[in-house]
Amino acid sequence: MVKQTIQIFARVKPTVRKYQQGIYSVDEDEKSIPSLEIILPRDLADGFVNNKRESYRFRFQRIFDQDAKQDAIFESIAKPVAESVLAGYNGTIFAYGQTGSGKTFTITGGAEHYSDRGIIPRTLSYIFEQLHKDGSKMYTTHISYLEIYNECGYDLLDPRHEASSLEDLPKVTILEDPDQNIHLKNLSLHQATTEEEALNLLFLGDTNRMIAETPMNQASTRSHCIFTIHLTSKEPGSATVRHAKLHLVDLAGSERVAKTGVGGQLLTEAKYINLSLHYLEQVIIALSEKHRSHIPYRNSMMTSVLRDSLGGNCMTTMIATLSLEKRNIDESISTCRFAQRVALIKNEAVLNEEIDPKLVILRLQKELRELKDELAVITGEPRTEALTEAELLQLEKLLTSFLEDQDPESRLEVGADMRKVHHCFHHFKKLWNDKSLGKKSPISAEVTDQDQVTQDPFKGEEYKKLQDILKQRDNEINILVNMLKKEKKKSQDVLHLSSTDRSELRPSQGSPLLPGNPEDSQRTLLSSAPRQVQDIGTWQHRSSLLHKKAGMGEEMSLGRQEAFEIFKRDHADSITLEDNKQILKQRFSEAKTLGESVNEARSKIGHLKEEIAQGHMQQMDLGISENTAVPSTPDQREEKLRAQLEEEKRRYKTMFTHLKALKVEIEHLQLLMDKAKVKLQKEFEAWWAEEATNLQTNSPAVNSHDHTKSFPQTPESQHEQPWTPSNKRVPERPTSSIPLTGDNQTDSDILAFIKARQSILQKKCLGVSCLESQPSPSPSPTFPFNLFPRIQQA
Numbered sequence: 001m002v003k004q005t006i007q008i009f010a011r012v013k014p015t016v017r018k019y020q021q022g023i024y025s026v027d028e029d030e031k032s033i034p035s036l037e038i039i040l041p042r043d044l045a046d047g048f049v050n051n052k053r054e055s056y057r058f059r060f061q062r063i064f065d066q067d068a069k070q071d072a073i074f075e076s077i078a079k080p081v082a083e084s085v086l087a088g089y090n091g092t093i094f095a096y097g098q099t100g101s102g103k104t105f106t107i108t109g110g111a112e113h114y115s116d117r118g119i120i121p122r123t124l125s126y127i128f129e130q131l132h133k134d135g136s137k138m139y140t141t142h143i144s145y146l147e148i149y150n151e152c153g154y155d156l157l158d159p160r161h162e163a164s165s166l167e168d169l170p171k172v173t174i175l176e177d178p179d180q181n182i183h184l185k186n187l188s189l190h191q192a193t194t195e196e197e198a199l200n201l202l203f204l205g206d207t208n209r210m211i212a213e214t215p216m217n218q219a220s221t222r223s224h225c226i227f228t229i230h231l232t233s234k235e236p237g238s239a240t241v242r243h244a245k246l247h248l249v250d251l252a253g254s255e256r257v258a259k260t261g262v263g264g265q266l267l268t269e270a271k272y273i274n275l276s277l278h279y280l281e282q283v284i285i286a287l288s289e290k291h292r293s294h295i296p297y298r299n300s301m302m303t304s305v306l307r308d309s310l311g312g313n314c315m316t317t318m319i320a321t322l323s324l325e326k327r328n329i330d331e332s333i334s335t336c337r338f339a340q341r342v343a344l345i346k347n348e349a350v351l352n353e354e355i356d357p358k359l360v361i362l363r364l365q366k367e368l369r370e371l372k373d374e375l376a377v378i379t380g381e382p383r384t385e386a387l388t389e390a391e392l393l394q395l396e397k398l399l400t401s402f403l404e405d406q407d408p409e410s411r412l413e414v415g416a417d418m419r420k421v422h423h424c425f426h427h428f429k430k431l432w433n434d435k436s437l438g439k440k441s442p443i444s445a446e447v448t449d450q451d452q453v454t455q456d457p458f459k460g461e462e463y464k465k466l467q468d469i470l471k472q473r474d475n476e477i478n479i480l481v482n483m484l485k486k487e488k489k490k491s492q493d494v495l496h497l498s499s500t501d502r503s504e505l506r507p508s509q510g511s512p513l514l515p516g517n518p519e520d521s522q523r524t525l526l527s528s529a530p531r532q533v534q535d536i537g538t539w540q541h542r543s544s545l546l547h548k549k550a551g552m553g554e555e556m557s558l559g560r561q562e563a564f565e566i567f568k569r570d571h572a573d574s575i576t577l578e579d580n581k582q583i584l585k586q587r588f589s590e591a592k593t594l595g596e597s598v599n600e601a602r603s604k605i606g607h608l609k610e611e612i613a614q615g616h617m618q619q620m621d622l623g624i625s626e627n628t629a630v631p632s633t634p635d636q637r638e639e640k641l642r643a644q645l646e647e648e649k650r651r652y653k654t655m656f657t658h659l660k661a662l663k664v665e666i667e668h669l670q671l672l673m674d675k676a677k678v679k680l681q682k683e684f685e686a687w688w689a690e691e692a693t694n695l696q697t698n699s700p701a702v703n704s705h706d707h708t709k710s711f712p713q714t715p716e717s718q719h720e721q722p723w724t725p726s727n728k729r730v731p732e733r734p735t736s737s738i739p740l741t742g743d744n745q746t747d748s749d750i751l752a753f754i755k756a757r758q759s760i761l762q763k764k765c766l767g768v769s770c771l772e773s774q775p776s777p778s779p780s781p782t783f784p785f786n787l788f789p790r791i792q793q794a
């Protein structure tokens with residue numbers, strides 16, 4: 001058992017103005033416990049009661065200041081927890097802090113750069129690396145991903161549901177057994193045999209979370225997410241199985257108080273934005289107070305799920321995320337106070353071991369059999385059913401070893417089963433009879449089987465019967481072999497077909513290791529044939545899921561497509577997308593070159609082996625023709641070849657390891673890009689819908705169903721006749737004719753597109769030459785909509 005208090009760490013998010021003067025200081029003197037001092041600025045302090053303290057000091061295991069990178073966070077915080085999980089203990093890491101303080105960034109990571117990977121992907125990578133290295137145990141890994149919103153649990157990984165809102169996801173409920181163990185009904189567990197499979201699950205869950213969120217339920221802000229890695233390990237031959245769970249928790253934003261209109265007074269506890277965080281705090285308070293017998297875990301779903309992590313069987317770590325800007329000082333102090341309380345909680349982690357249930361069942365079955373036999377002997381009701389073939393075989397073995405044993409003291413143990421006892425007697429009788437027959441006619445021992453057949457008509461019949469059975473078995477075996485051959489051919493065809501499909505996807509594919517187009521094929525890099533089939537499946541599934549989720553399944557009209565292209569081009573994320581695309585291309589070309597070298601090394605190894613084998617053959621031939629002994633020590637040439645072979649193998653191994661690492665990076669980058677694409681699509685859809693609604697309410701052209709009404713197209717005409725919701729001049733003064741269809745949806749699509757194009761053109765115009773021709777352009781002269789909010793903000 002390991003007794004440990006919950007470890008607390010602080011992480012300060014980079015502020016816009018780096019290190020705001022005098023707001024906080026970090027004391028990380030090696031001799032003392034690291035502490036964070038938050039200093040209330042004078043003006044802020046003045047506003048409160050007179051005896052208000054001006055600075056607060058909080059102690060943490062470690063404080064990560066603004067420049068701390070994700071790899072440092074993983075090394076110091078997550079790696080030790082992952083190690084305990086690998087050893088068989090439960091672990092939890094949870095991030096707590098106000099909205100926007102960096103919880104998601106710390107737990108999952110940022111979507112912009114590969115180096116921004118958070119604790120979850122890095123932990124998965126570390127765990128799979130360790131599992132791969134440790135050949136002494138058999139491991140199985142499962143993943144689950146739970147979201148809790150408004151006291152309801154949702155399964156983010158359910159493969160049958162393609163959610164468009166949170167309610168579409170399967171609801172997860174809590175069940176408690178008599179031993180007070182919590183079970184989550186409806187939460188699916190997915191086996192992941194590789195890091196890649198586990199990352200795909202993380203990606204699926206994150207996409208579900210993003211798609212399901214609505215403006216009312218800003219998923220990451222208002223909900224809690226628990227990503228769990230379930231690890232089972234067993235030593236070969238051992239009956240003991242170890243189970244360990246690692247919860248990686250991204251809590252909802254912790255801003256606990258809202259400002260009321262009256263004097264900015266803080267609201268009371270009853271007005272917590274997030275009730276379950278309030279209950280979490282109550283559990284923490286109860287646990288940190290001595291002599292409290294009742295801990296109110298059951299008050300909320302989140303505390304019930306995390307029951308073991310808080311004061312139970314778990315190694316738990318908390319990361320307090322802080323956004324230390326002037327306006328966030330209250331929240332930051334409150335987060336630190338919460339952490340100080342958490343640090344008082346003691347956990348007792350034990351190894352979760354149990355005997356393999358399958359072995360227990362086998363043992364109990366054997367015991368039951370023996371007891372039944374004994375009972376039958378005692379009650380005088382012997383069992384009448386015939387012994388099974390397996391039982392007879394086992395008995396024959398026992399008899400043979402008993403008879404062959406020269407020790408006069410040896411015993412024949414057949415248990416309390418009368419059928420077996422009878423069988424033994426029968427066997428002995430037969431032996432006895434055979435022996436006495438043998439004594440009577442010693443010649444009989446020399447008689448051949450065939451002779452016996454002709455001599456004894458009864459035995460001849462048996463012999464024929466046996467021959468028939470043998471023939472029958474031969475036929476059966478032939479049929480089965482044919483079937484097997486057919487199956488093998490079928491599976492080879494499937495593999496061949498899939499790799500052909502794949503090569504069609506990749507126009508410039510040169511070798512199985514070298515996919516041609518980075519955009520759609522790196523994911524399968526390096527995989528062997530059966531894996532490739534599986535990879536394609538995963539990728540196609542994910543890709544179609546994505547497209548369906550983002551509404552890309554429906555065909556876009558040309559106008560909408562054009563608007564989407566413009567939206568995409570001008571979107572703030574497009575630079576990141578482009579950057580990642582470039583990095584991806586670069587990585588892919590590195591992988592391609594490396595793949596070529598790996599292939600080269602592989603064929604070189606093959607050639608060297610062949611040369612060595614040929615050398616051997618020549619020596620053997622020589623030995624045979626000259627009738628001399630083959631030299632037992634290798635000659636110089638062979639030694640040289642062997643040295644080259646070793647060198648080539650080393651080179652191959654190094655390059656292969658590098659290639660594997662590149663593959664992981666490429667896949668991660670692709671996940672990031674996929675995610676960014678979904679986000680973009682989603683934002684576009686939202687914007688499009690909003691524009692369409694606005695147009696429907698504002699435009700008389702649509703409302704009146706006048707098919708001949710039209711819309712201005714050129715920026716020039718716009719400048720002459722500005723269109724605003726109030727003057728609605730456009731339909732009255734058409735400058736070009738765009739016929740509308742009369743169908744509300746279609747018309748609003750057309751109108752929204754035209755508006756979008758106008759706005760873009762206008763922006764371009766404002767940005768370049770029109771500034772010169774227009775004496776005083778208004779910042780948003782004609783367009784009533786906020787077309788690209790991000791651009792305008794920028």
Ligand SMILES: Nc1ncnc2c1ncn2[C@@H]1O[C@H](COP(=O)(O)OP(=O)(O)OP(=O)(O)O)[C@@H](O)[C@H]1O
Pocket residue numbers: 012013014097098099100101102103104105106110220221222251252253254321
């Ligand atoms: N350490 C950091 N370095 C760089 N960027 C960061 C860091 N921490 C947070 N950010 C950025 O700040 C923004 C808000 O962070 P994040 O979404 O992680 O906050 P959060 O606490 O999870 O908020 P919420 O409660 O709404 O989920 C994101 O754009 C994120 O990329």
